Amino acid sequence: MSKSARSSKLAELRALRESGKKRLDTYEVHQEEDLYEEVDEDGYKKVIRERLNQDDFVIDDNGEGYADDGREDWDRRQGYDSESEEDARPKGKNGKASKRKREEDKTKRENMDKGINNYFTKGPVVAQPKAKPVQTQADNDFMGDLLAEVDTNVLPRASRHPPKQLTRRTRALSPAIQSAESLSAKRVKLGDANDAPPAYDDDDGNFIGGMDDDVPMSDPAPSSPVQKAVERKAQVAIKAEEEDDYDAMEVAQADGIAAASVNMSGSRPVLKLIKPDPYLTPASSSPTRPLPEEVDASAWNNVTSRLNVISSSPPTDTRTYGKMDYKDAIEADGSLNMFWTDYTEVHGSLCLFGKVKNKKTGEYVSCFLKVDNILRKVFFLPRDNMYKHGRETSEEVDMEDVYKEVDSIMTRMKVGMHKIKPCSRKYAFELEDVPKEGEYLKLLYPYNKPALPIDLTGDTFSHTFGTNTSIFEQFVLWKNVMGPCWLKIEDADFTFLNNASHCKLEVQVATPNLITPLTESDSMEPPPLTLMSLAMRTTLNAKDNKQEILAISARIYENISLSDTTPAEQIPSRTITIIRPVGSSFPLGFEDLIKKKSRGLVKLCRQEPEILSFFLAQLDRVDPDVIIGHQLEGVDYSILISRLQTRKTPGWSRIGRFRRSDWPGSMGKIGGNFFAERSLISGRLLCDLANDAGKSTMTKCQSWSLTEMCNLYLSSGNNVRRDVDNEVALKTWATTKDGLVDYIGHCEADTYFIAALALKVQMLPLTKVLTNLAGNSWARTLTGTRAERNEYILLHEFHRNKYIVPDKAPFKGRPKMEQQDQEEEGGDAKKKDKYKGGLVFEPEKGLYDKFVLVMDFNSLYPSIIQEYNICFTTVDRTTLSDDEDKVPEVPTDQDQGILPKLIATLVGRRRQVKSLMKDKSATSEQLATWDIKQLALKLTANSMYGCLGYTKSRFYARPLAVLTTYKGREILRSTKELAESKSLQVIYGDTDSVMINANVDNVADAFKVGHEFKRAVNDRYRLLEIDIDNVFRRILLQAKKKYAAINLLEVDGKFVEKMEVKGLDMKRREYCALSKEVSSKLLNEILSGDETEVVITRIHDYLREISGKMREDLIPMQKYTIYTKLGKNPKDYPNADTMPQVQVALRELARGKTVRKDDVIAYIVTGDGKSANEPAAKRSHTPADVMKADSGLKADA
């Protein structure tokens, strides 16, 4: 038996199953011998490394933490230049322009009358014949019918007040015409200085003097909530201290938790169906017992019974139904404050969604703001010499020439309103023929005119920039809007819009100049939000093979402050559950029973369309700001959307806040259109615990199933979720009236779990702060894409510093060119695909029983970028040819670059926040807020490097990434050499760390060595810092990136031992719980430091005991479950035969379940004595199948 094979047997029992050539009993006996030998020889002699290396023992391992922190001086953010560099004199010819403008206005109006914009009124100044807040009759009918239905169907407890609602609506129907008119009049005054037609007065006026970023902002400070607080408290002592995330693992507890039964196959929870969790109550039933016909629902019923549930209907007297009266929202000066949370782009206008305060009731309600006349901004780079007929001439170009050409282009495009003027800009990106600084001609024109071609060149200009900039980007850069914040809106028009949205208040402004972001100094807290957590249950319609909705549960939390840290079970909530029967009717007596038992609103429907309509009505009533779920993206939400579309449900656009009548054309595609789906919900934030953003907040998870999340993050109290196989449930225990009540209870419990998790991991506060740092949109941050956040923070930063910014890559023609593409990029991509990264030392494998220090650079890559001033603006990459990955020179004598300065600011702010957290008098709420802030700053700084090497980033700069990793390798090597020069043994190192054998026997000496080395290293660098990450009492180094160690943690002045494991098989989800359990037990013994002989005996006994249990089937089946992700669709696997996951997936697929790309498959390898010669793939089954007693399936050993 090979050395590696033996060691893996020792580490885990997986091979037992996988290699299953032998019967369990014979196997066990054999294996036990082998294991014993190994342990005896190496582990227990406590010999030193050399000795171990001679032996066959193959223990070694290591790893590091990637996360970091950095320290740097507090850097004030660079001011936005206040020099009025460009005179704003209009160059357009006035008479002609205004004539053109009138034509344009006409076509504009015509356009707006079509399509979606038929909800907009036609002209702002025409006095509105009717009062503002109006619902269409159709709307009233729609809602009225549905809500009436609610009233007849509600449970006894759910009190409702239809009459009051009616009065409010009536009241809203009679707005003050007078003031609406006076407001319009005021607007006219604004534009009276020019000769534009009154209807569009604002255009010219603002066009000329207006939204020009070269005019100093009235509010130059970005909205950065922490900054002020940081400055106030700047004196607080700064202590560099880091407790960065590492995954220390408490082996002793592994048995309890790791066993959580999870099944990720398919979109629906597909799980076993056992009574009490066998891991928590080992005495429970045999793993192979028959499928229960009933389920013990007490677990989840207990959970929900403890919640703070309020009546299903909120008090209606203070609630606003229908539209609100704008007069209740405006300030004394007539302006409106709105906190924006989301946006959508419609026909050349930007539409913001958000909340405003109703000053009368004190409530916050949804608001829709349409911003018109945001202007495109295009920069033209003049040529040196004029081109004629495609050939360069000797005639020099001056600005007037460029102006003429651009103006003629505008004329050709029939763009009446435009402004052209020269300006100066810097450039630091990848186009080589663009000067670092130069004169440009800047063109402004409206977004309702088409974009110029991205690669447009002319006789007088060689490049155009900014042709395809999105409206949103244009807006946030111009107005310096950094994520969700309060906006002050002046001269808002409350009469322009009429039911363009589903918001309570609708506002239009004629120009973005009327909008100003409020800063921290205005000390306005973000408004509280309305959250709705969703849990759906679906069934497969066999006929057309589509998932249809069976039940939707929603739990509503109102008035949730982002900084509130109250656990979810204490927050008042109410539920709405909508369900239809699986067949034609509910079980007998179910209707009465559910009314008696339910604490929330339960609506019983006959068919799916009814569910959909009722759900929309509830959405309209609740008007949630955020919808929270588990696997919404691509699963629940996608199904919901597709059902709404299939069923042609009226009022479907209430899923979001933008009113739509027609489905987008791009929705037709199969597989779901991610972008189109997203745009439909705009106005409400989609918060998915299981998308990339959600996963990144729950790093301890391996499968990210809802059950696993609850186990790992809601462990306190009675928060255990039970997995339920939906299909099995519907066929068995949920077919009775009591069973169906429990089924609903499970669904409602899930809505609690989902909301509780989102609150616990602070997903909303974190994503909001990340968005505030980056200046993108909250909804995009919630999708979890880092690249876009990084892109926006750089866009803002370079824009403020007057740089031309790289344009978004024009979409690449993909469909054609198969062969050519392959050849062209094949050679190219092969080389270019990857560049060199981190350095990993060959480990000195073995067991160490002297103290070992882990010395780790804090935020290595961000620190390198600062230390060496690595930036687009500083590193000369013109000389290096595009062939190889030649490492560029480190810049010398350059001013601090934009990127290093940005990182320094982030790191400095983080240090300030962390110092605030040391304040003993801080409340838990403050601490939570600061912790989120601190984390967001770290994440933002750390994501910079990755995006430099991201091919599709607008700021892709491979040489900068190459230089950064190069310096990293250089630093790590020289750090190792420094250690060795001091006679310290470096046993391992990975990217940013060295592991040093301190060769001492007590903590104090170990720290002494560590501190000395730390000082020696840090003396060599300006900013770069190494620190003691861990002190290991003992370590077993098995291989690169694999080790187990006893880590010493200081707790209340004393040192506590804690097992830390990296990379070993027990950290992988492809290993079953039993294997992990055994592994941790063995590692615990090996690293216990106890007498060798004793340990050997204990291990021996333990293994004997385990194998005995295995033989007698005393081990719960779940402990054999293995998890594997399907990286592609099951059918796309070329050699599916040999892959157990794929076999299992295909079998599930064949039986009508949904298995898609990226699902995590759970399976158990089974085998009796006879089939042992078949490949493991054939013998793999889902846990649910194995559980069925009559399957005769047993776990293979």
Next chain:
DNA sequence: TTTTCGCTGCCCGCCT
């Protein structure tokens, strides 16, 4: 009218 998703290093398995 779109086509997403930070980087590299290292090890396991299967198939050419």
Next chain:
RNA sequence: AGGCGGGCAG
């Protein structure tokens, strides 16, 4: 040696 899977590590 390459490709494809798998998913740890930083």
